[in-house]
Amino acid sequence: MEVYNALGHGFLEVVYKDALEIVFTEDAVPYERGKEYQVYFRGKLLKHLFYVDFVVYNKIILEVKCNTEITDEHIAKTINYLKVSGNRLALLINFGRGKLEYKRLIY
Incomplete structure (x- = not known):
């Protein structure tokens, strides 16, 4: 990945x-950063x-660690x-090691 390599x-x-x-913006990848989701329990909104971290293409959650x-x-x-979120796919990316680590999660 470009970010890790750099x-x-x-x-x-x-x-x-x-x-x-920066990569998403310059490469015209649609994304939202810090998107918030509400949680309900018994029909009531929790506090x-x-x-x-990111929602990319309005359907992929990208979590950075x-x-x-x-x-x-x-x-x-x-x-x-x-x-x-109701989304089905997430990428969990870890930049904290000597080698880029990631997991693809499907729900």
């Missing part, structure tokens, strides 16, 4: 998000909102984002 690993997540936003590994917690959170 920046490598070790930066904060926000750096990679900013770089991805907490979910904020996903910068950790030593992708954990079960990262996967569970991303699956919850899929449930709440």
